[in-house]
Amino acid sequence: MKKLVLNTVAISVLLGSGLAVAQTEPLIGVTIYQYDDNFMNLMLSEINKESANFKDVRFLMNDSQNSQAIQNNQIDILLAKKVKVLAVNLVDPPAAKTVIAKAKKHNVPVIFFNKDPGAKLLASYNHAYYVGSSPKNSALEQAKLIAKHWNANKQFDLNQDGKIQFAMLTGQPDSTAAEVRSKYVIEELHNLGIQTEALFVDTAMWNGNMARDRMELWLNDTKGKQIEMVIANNDAMALGALESLSAQNKQLPVFGIDALPETLTLIKTGKITATVLNDGAYQSKVLVELARNLALGKNAAEGMPWKPENNSILSPDIAIDKDNVEQYRK
Structure with a gap:
C-alpha cells in the first residue's frame, strides 16, 4: 500500500x-x-x-x-x-x-x-x-522624389505656372505619422525651391477604398481638372487614387510611401511614379x-x-x- x-x-x-x-x-x-x-x-x-x-x-x-x-x-x-x-x-x-x-x-x-x-x-x-x-524621414524622401520628377518632366506642369497644384490624401487625423508626413513633404519641397498650391487635402484614413472615393469626388469637382499631382501618406491610398484616375482615363504623377509589392509593380509599368520604402x-x-x-x-x-x-x-x-x-x- x-x-x-x-x-x-x-x-x-x-x-x-x-x-x-x-x-x-x-x-x-x-x-x-x-x-x-x-x-x-x-x-x-x-x-x-x-x-x-x-x-x-x-x-x-x-x-x-x-x-x-x-x-x-x-x-x-x-x-x-x-x-x-x-x-x-x-x-x-x-x-x-x-x-x-x-x-x-x-x-x-x-x-x-x-x-x-x-x-x-x-x-x-x-x-x-x-x-x-x-515619418519625417519618409516625408523628406518623398519630397526629393517629387522634386526629381517635377524638374525632369515639364509636362507635369499642366498650366505652366511653375507651381505644383496637388491633391493630398492623408492618414488618420490623430496620427503622428500622417501629420508629420503631410507637413514635411510640403516644407521640404519649398526648401528645394519648388512652389506648391494645395487644391485638395483630406483624410482617407490610410484606406485604399476611401482614397478611391475621395479622388473620384475631387476629379468631378470644378477644380478637378487643375490637379497636377497626387501625394499620398501611404501606398494604399496612392493605389486607391490610381484606381479612380484610371476609371476616368486620366494619368497624373502619383507618389506614395511604403513600397508595397503591388506599388513596385506599378512603378515598373509607369502607372505609379514613386514610393518610399517603409x-x-x-x-x-x-x-x-x-x-x-x-x-x-x-x-x-x-x-x-x-x-x-x-x-x-x-x-x-x-x-x-x-x-x-x-x-x-x-
Missing part, C-alpha cells in the same frame, strides 16, 4: 513538473489594428514567418478590427493570460497612454510598432519601445527579436545587430522609382 501511495505521489510530481514545463513557455501578446490593411497584412505574414523560427516563446496574434475598444479588451485578456510582453499596433494613436498604463500596472514591457506613440509617452515608461520608421519585413524581424529577448528576460538588444536609440528602432527610408525599383521587387 505504501508503495502504491509513493508511486501515485511520484506520478503526480512528474505530471506536475511536466505541466510546469509546458506553462513556462513565455507568451507574447500581439495586437494589429486591422488585418485588412495592405501594409499590416504584410507585417502579419512577416511576424508569423519570423516567430516560427523560435520554439522557446509563443506569439498570440490578435486582429483589433479597426476598433480601439476591441483592442483594449484584447490587451486586458492578454495581460490576464500573463503575457511577458505586449506588442501593439495602435488603432487610435492617442490610446497609447492607456496602453502604457495597463502595461505599467502589470510590469509588462510594451512594444509599439508601425504607429509611433511619440517620444514623450515612450519616455514615461522604461519598458516601452517603438519599432517602425521615421521596410515592414525588417520591422517585423526586429519586433520578433526584441519581443523574444524581453520575454526571456534578456537585455533588449542582446545578440542583435540593431541597437535601440531612445527606446526606438527605426528602419531606413529609401526612395524608390523606376531607376532602382528592380532592386526591391521580389
